[in-house]
Amino acid sequence: xxxxxxxxxxxxxxxxxxxxxxxxxxxxxxxxxxYSGKPDIVVRVESKTDVIHVLKxxxxxxxxxxxxxxxxxxxxxxxxxxxxxxxxxxGMSKIIEIDMDNFIAVCEPGVITAHLQAExxxxxxxxxxxxxxxxxxxxxxxxxxxxxxxxxxxxGTTRDYILGLETVLADGEVLKTGGKVVKDxxxxxxxxxxxxxxxxxxVFTEIILKLIPLPETKRTLLCIFNTLEDASxxxxxxxxxxxxxxxxxxxxxTSTQLIQMYMDAGYPTDAEAILLIxxxxxxxxxxDQVVIVKKVCESCKARSIKIARTKEEExxxxxxxxxxxxxxxxxxxxxxxxxxxxxxxxLPEMMRKVQDIAKKYDVLLPTFGHAGDGNVHPHICxxxxxxxxxxxxxxxxxEIYRExxxxxxxxxGEHGVGIVKKELAKKQHSKRSLTIMTxxxxxxxxxxxxxxxxxx
Amino acid sequence: xxxxxxxxxxxxxxxxNCIRCGRCTTVCPTFAVTGKESMVAxxxxxxxREYVEGNxxxxxxxxxxxxxxxxxNACLDICPPRIKTAELLNLIKTEIIQKxxxxxxxxxxxxxxxxxxENFRRAMVLLDISRKLGINKLFPATLxxxxxxxxxxxxxxFKELYRHQSQRRTGKKHRVGYFTGCLTNTFYPEIAxxxxxxxxxxxxxxxxxxxxVCCGLPHRTMGYWHDSQRLARKxxxxxxxxxxxxxxxDCGTCGYALKNYTEHFTEPGDIKYARFFxxxxxxxxxxxxxxxxxxxxxxxxxxxxxxxxxxxxxNRGQKISLQPREILKAIPGLKYIExxxxxxxxxxxxSFSFKHQDIARKILEKKxxxxxxxxxxxVTAGCPACLIQLDFGRRIFALEFQVKHxxxxxxxxx
Ligand SMILES: Cc1cc2nc3c(=O)[nH]c(=O)nc-3n(C[C@H](O)[C@H](O)[C@H](O)COP(=O)(O)OP(=O)(O)OC[C@H]3O[C@@H](n4cnc5c(N)ncnc54)[C@H](O)[C@@H]3O)c2cc1C
Ligand code: SF4
Ligand code: SF4
Numbered sequence: 130x131x132x133x134x135x136x137x138x139x140x141x142x143x144x145x146x147x148x149x150x151x152x153x154x155x156x157x158x159x160x161x162x163x164y165s166g167k168p169d170i171v172v173r174v175e176s177k178t179d180v181i182h183v184l185k186x187x188x189x190x191x192x193x194x195x196x197x198x199x200x201x202x203x204x205x206x207x208x209x210x211x212x213x214x215x216x217x218x219x220g221m222s223k224i225i226e227i228d229m230d231n232f233i234a235v236c237e238p239g240v241i242t243a244h245l246q247a248e249x250x251x252x253x254x255x256x257x258x259x260x261x262x263x264x265x266x267x268x269x270x271x272x273x274x275x276x277x278x279x280x281x282x283x284x285g286t287t288r289d290y291i292l293g294l295e296t297v298l299a300d301g302e303v304l305k306t307g308g309k310v311v312k313d314x315x316x317x318x319x320x321x322x323x324x325x326x327x328x329x330x331x332v333f334t335e336i337i338l339k340l341i342p343l344p345e346t347k348r349t350l351l352c353i354f355n356t357l358e359d360a361s362x363x364x365x366x367x368x369x370x371x372x373x374x375x376x377x378x379x380x381x382x383t384s385t386q387l388i389q390m391y392m393d394a395g396y397p398t399d400a401e402a403i404l405l406i407x408x409x410x411x412x413x414x415x416x417d418q419v420v421i422v423k424k425v426c427e428s429c430k431a432r433s434i435k436i437a438r439t440k441e442e443e444x445x446x447x448x449x450x451x452x453x454x455x456x457x458x459x460x461x462x463x464x465x466x467x468x469x470x471x472x473x474x475x476l477p478e479m480m481r482k483v484q485d486i487a488k489k490y491d492v493l494l495p496t497f498g499h500a501g502d503g504n505v506h507p508h509i510c511x512x513x514x515x516x517x518x519x520x521x522x523x524x525x526x527x528e529i530y531r532e533x534x535x536x537x538x539x540x541x542g543e544h545g546v547g548i549v550k551k552e553l554a555k556k557q558h559s560k561r562s563l564t565i566m567t568x569x570x571x572x573x574x575x576x577x578x579x580x581x582x583x584x585x
Numbered sequence: 586x587x588x589x590x591x592x593x594x595x596x597x598x599x600x601x602n603c604i605r606c607g608r609c610t611t612v613c614p615t616f617a618v619t620g621k622e623s624m625v626a627x628x629x630x631x632x633x634r635e636y637v638e639g640n641x642x643x644x645x646x647x648x649x650x651x652x653x654x655x656x657x658n659a660c661l662d663i664c665p666p667r668i669k670t671a672e673l674l675n676l677i678k679t680e681i682i683q684k685x686x687x688x689x690x691x692x693x694x695x696x697x698x699x700x701x702x703e704n705f706r707r708a709m710v711l712l713d714i715s716r717k718l719g720i721n722k723l724f725p726a727t728l729x730x731x732x733x734x735x736x737x738x739x740x741x742x743f744k745e746l747y748r749h750q751s752q753r754r755t756g757k758k759h760r761v762g763y764f765t766g767c768l769t770n771t772f773y774p775e776i777a778x779x780x781x782x783x784x785x786x787x788x789x790x791x792x793x794x795x796x797x798v799c800c801g802l803p804h805r806t807m808g809y810w811h812d813s814q815r816l817a818r819k820x821x822x823x824x825x826x827x828x829x830x831x832x833x834x835d836c837g838t839c840g841y842a843l844k845n846y847t848e849h850f851t852e853p854g855d856i857k858y859a860r861f862f863x864x865x866x867x868x869x870x871x872x873x874x875x876x877x878x879x880x881x882x883x884x885x886x887x888x889x890x891x892x893x894x895x896x897x898x899x900n901r902g903q904k905i906s907l908q909p910r911e912i913l914k915a916i917p918g919l920k921y922i923e924x925x926x927x928x929x930x931x932x933x934x935x936s937f938s939f940k941h942q943d944i945a946r947k948i949l950e951k952k953x954x955x956x957x958x959x960x961x962x963x964v965t966a967g968c969p970a971c972l973i974q975l976d977f978g979r980r981i982f983a984l985e986f987q988v989k990h991x992x993x994x995x996x997x998x999x
Contacts, residue, residue, distance in 0.1 A: 152646050155635050156622035161605045173621075200622075201607045219620040243611075265607040454606070455665030462602040462666070 131169045134190055138172060138214075141182040146173045146220070157197065157215045161262075162205035162549055163463065168195070168215040175220040177297065177334040184332065185301035187214055187578055194299075195580045196328045198239065198270030201262040203466060204547030206274060206327045210582050216332060218269050224248055225335070232340040233292065233309055238269025238333045245338075255343040257284035260543065261451065269333050274545040275325030279376040282501025283409075284341075286543065288324050293337035296323060296330070299574040309337060322569070327545055328580035330573040347375065347409035348419050349437040351446050352426045353400045357381065360402035361477035363429035364500045367406075370425055372418045376407040378450055379500035381480065383493050384457075385449075391456035394449025400432060404500065405450055453497055454508075461510035467526065469533035470542030473503035482532040483507045489528075490521050504542035530556075546584050554585045588851040589683065589810065593676040597637050600673055602666035603630045609660035609670075614930045615653060618947035623650050626660035626670040633673050643681065651678055653941060655934040655948075656806055657897040678808030734938055734977045736772055743774035744795055757790035759877065762829035764820070764843065764866075766836030767799055768969035776969065779996035780835045780869050786999050787877040794823040801849065802842035810849070817849045821862045831876065832866045835990055837899035837968030840868040844903060868899060869992055870908040870967055879911065882999030885918035891994060892921070892961035894952070894975060895928040896968035909967050909991045916998050922959045929955070931966075933974035945974075946981075953978040956986065963989045 131149060139147040148154075148171050159165040169192075174180050187194045193213025200207050209215060222239035227249060234249060234256065242263040246256050259278035260266060266276065272294070277286025293307030307313060307320040323330055354360040360379060367374065380388075380403050385396040396403055404426070408418035419436060426434050437443040457464045471479045480496060483505065487494035498505035509525055511518040530540045530553050540546075540553040555563065566585050570577070609626035610616050616625035623632065632650055635641040656671040664670075743765060761784055769777050781791050797820055801813035820843070824832050834840045843866040846859040873879050891913050899905045906928075913921045932938055932948030952975070956964055964979075964986045966972050972988040979986055 150646055151641060152632060152644065152650055153623060155631055155641065156628040159605055159631065161607065199607055199610060200605070217622075222620075262607065264611045452665075455608075458602070458604050458606075458665040459667070462604075464604065 134186065134192060134214075135170050137186055138170070138183055141186070142172070142174070142179045146175065146179065147171075157200075157217070158209070160200040160205060160207045161203040162208065162547065163465070164205040164208045164210075164548060166209045167212065168209040169212045171215045171217055173217040173220045177295070177303070180216065180297045180332050180334055181301045181303065183214060183216060184297055184299060188300045188576060191576050191578055193578050193581050194332070196238075196269065196273070196332045198267030198273070199241070199262075199265045201266045201270070202274065202545065202547060204541070204545045204549040206545050206547035206580070206583055207270075208548060210548060213578075218267060218332075221334065222267075227252060227254070227340075228309070229254075231309055232342075234338045234340055236268055236336055236338065238267060238272070238336060240268045242266050242268055242271055249340055250343055253343050254340040256290065256338060256340055258287045258290055260287075261454070268336055268338070272324055272333055272336055273326060273328050275543070277504075277543040279378055279499050281499060281504070281543075282377055283373045283375045288321065290339045291320060291324055291336065292339050294320050294323055294333055295335035297332045297334055299331070299576065299579050303334075304331060307337065311339070325545070327547065327584040329570060329584045330579065332579070344375070344409040345411045346415050347407055347443075348415050349443040349446050350404075350406045350408075350419065350422055350426075351395070351435040351437070352404040352406065352422075353397050353432045353434070354402045354404070355400060355430065355432050357402045357477055357480055359430045360404055361480075361500075363404060363426050363431065364476070365474060366425045366429060367422055368501070370421050372408065372421050372425075374406045374418075374422070374501065375409040376405065377499070377501040378405040379403075379476070379480075379498045380405070380450065380453075381484075381496045383487075384453060384495040384497050387460050387493075387495055388449045388453060388456045391459050392449065392452055394452070395435075395445060396449055397432075405446060407447075450497065453495075457495055457508050457510050461512055463511050463513050465509040465511075465522065465526075466544065467507045467509065467529055468504070468541045468544040469507070469529055469538055470502070470504040471533055471536040471538035473501065475536045475538075476500060476503050476505065479503075479505055479532065479536060479538070483529065486525060486528050486532075490525055492518070492521060492525065494525070499542075502542070503538070526553075548583060551582075551585070558585065589676060589679050593637070593673075593680055596669055596673045596676060597634065599666075600630045600634060600668050600670075603627065603664075603668050604666065606665065608663050608665065612659040612663050614655060614657060614659065614932070614948045615944055617951070618944055624653060624944075626664065626668065629654055629670050629674060630668055633670075633677055636677065643685075648681070653944065655897070655930055655932070655937055657930040657934060658901045659897070659928070659930065662901060675806055675808060679810050680808075682808040683810075733980075734973065736973060736976050738771065739774055741774065743770045743777040746774055747777070747793060748795070757785075758788040759790065760828070760830045761789040761791050761872075762824050762827055762832045763791050763793045764800075764824075764832055764834040764836075764839060765793065765797055766834060766839040766969060768973065769836055772973060773969050773990070776835055776990045776993060779990070779993045780833070782996050782999065783869070783873065783992050784833065786882070787873060787880055789877065792827050792829050794827050797823055800836075800839040800842035802838055805842070805849070814849050817846045817859065818855075821846065821858055824862060824865075825858070830865070831872065832862070833869055833872050834866070835869045835967070835992060836970075837868060837896040837902070837905075837966075838970055840866060841898035841902035868903060868905050868908075868967065870899075870912060871903070871905050873995075874908040874911050879915055881912075881915045881917060881995060882997075883917065884998045886916055886994065886997060887918040889918065889963065889994075890920045890922055890959075890961045891963040891965055891989070892924040892956065892959040893927060893991070894924060894931060894956075894964060894966040894971060896966050896971045897928075897930050897934070899967045900928050905967070909965070912991045912995055913965065916994055919994060919998075922961050924959055924961075924964075925955045926951075931971050931974045931978070933970045938974055938977075949974060949978045950982070953982045953984060957982075957984060961986060963987050963994060965989045965991045965994065967991060 218239040221237035260276035622628040801816035804813040932945035938945040
């Protein structure tokens, strides 16, 4: 049956794009989560037409289809749990247009995020969303997971930059939503519904993105605090003083210690918290913001404040944060980044709770947070060869998310649900909203062939 | 066999730490030109693991996938848990060969041609003769494409030419043994002569053992451990006998191999000798800058421009990256231009460019287009394998530049 299916697809779109070789299937059986599952067929699509053909055939035969970008998902969103067809989107990686008049980029889904950013920045424009895997991840994957990063505090996430989508639906029909217009209030906003749908509603084949002018300049500050509370007060105070940094990252002591063990980022190892702050804007504006941030941090008992003077110093300060995940991975073989998000004023409370949980289970839970938006990433670091450590994982997770939900937060700020957080998602959403989501899924994909079993 | 099993087990165990973050996708040249998951460290590690665990049979496709890694180690540099993908694959290949005989296509080529410099040279001369007679056109299509990579073979090899020179020099500060790499010997005797000239200019007495054999790296990377051991032993012996203070080479690949001879052995006695030997090995660029102190000549190379390509075996293999640039920048009159993405592999990777032409060519194409941007007149590299590949790139993409080893330009100033 699989052989026939593969042959049929190959006959339509070309033999070289289709493989069922076990050596290839193995390579498309994982992502950045701990899960894996083998597909039956891998198809490297190179055009919208290819996608349409595959979906038409798959819907006839009712075989699962999973679009795959760079497989950096850390929630198992791209794992073929029930076999089926992997659509390898990396063959669709053209930037179709950068429209300098409308500040818009149009691209295929397989474009690597960092590549798009570099291209628009060459032209003085800016695509701000900055999920930390952006040098690997694809724009299509970012849209499908609603990815965001540190810049969310000022600039928002992927969601805020998608103006339109071309999506191939389960039966192979093409749906166009949105367009090159910035204002559009006709009908339901299906574009926003498709963002974050984790490949369960359709396969994106073209993406229209909003760009903004590249800020003239930026500056970085490294602020060191003796207590978590002082750092948290500083975060709130900075915002009260009407400065919205382009990034404001909070790292706890365990994180700075592990990062320093991995590389010398110039972080202290004895301070309870550090804040990495970047402000951007026009030259004058940036000078003003630096002065305010510095003053506020001083009044919040910052132990020391370092302002980067050169581009190199700036990069050095951020290099530590960027290497965060790597540093933890070097320390323990399995690092599970959790992704709780709470209202931003409750961030210190959440971080304290995480510390309590770490103590209770006697594990290290290094935590970095996007301080400006209430998103914290406690990282569960374990060695799977030690059975007792593995046992703890689920309990720790459960407690973290119970606390987050108690504080009015969510189980995932940016990584998504995939298969990893399905049970948690059921807890978070009301019965009614689950019914509505099920109905939406049915309307798009009546036979449940698109990435079945993911998202909620 | 046991040693290999042990090492393989270690690396297999370590590779469990791959977190599938995908960072290797940002630097792996074979992934950049194919976009296929089987062509990047993340996929290769998974394939290796599934094979070791017995979930994948040793098919021709799997063998090919194992063979398609350049061994450039770009992934190792960026990988958070520092998974040694290339090394893992080499060990697997070694184990396969030991278990099943020689399933990889290159065993004959290796043993007949590469392990003895004279044979290598003879094969290349034959190639040249057939070119002159035009019978290379009668080669089967696959071979015809492959032989185009190689440059014109000079009349005489370095070793043949050198025999006619006087070897007596005394009263110098350092006693240096020159290791003649097969490629330098056959294709670039002038580099060897310039290396000697430059060493002598830096107050060194140069000893050249004529019986040196291949450094053994081709054998090792293709899985022929016993051969590489035999070759290493022979080279070590020769240099111990010639009682030199240092062993210097102008080939980045040979240098990398010689510096890692300890890894060829498991017996403590062997390892001791290998370590003694390896500690004395220097790349010529490194030797001039870090040991003797660089001295440039007075002749001006006015109006000349040069750029520098980083050989993987020099840069990542030996962490030699600044020294060649320092040399080029110091040469009077020469203008140095930095090459964009200088550390991107040129696609030569030992015999890779012969075996997997399509992929190698795409990798090379990117290199050549970056070279084009510099508009440099000389493209330098510290490894003759890269020079051959870059020169091939120059011919197929019809650019005008000359390939040179940095010491050649330095020698010109003297
Ligand atoms: C080191 C590291 C750091 C990370 N940091 C962040 C972070 O800061 N913020 C963050 O949000 N995430 C982060 N992530 C997670 C991950 O990078 C994001 O979820 C990213 O958006 C996934 O993109 P991808 O191209 O790898 O998609 P994949 O992992 O391949 O797929 C993810 C989902 O998108 C779907 N999909 C992919 N392409 C399409 C398409 N064309 N049409 C429809 N559906 C599609 C898939 O079916 C799947 O459900 C990080 C991951 C790593 C490894
Ligand atoms: S960079 Fe290392 S850990 Fe990350 S996917 Fe590649 S091999 Fe695995
Ligand atoms: S050694 Fe080079 S070719 Fe091989 S996986 Fe690593 S980066 Fe890719």
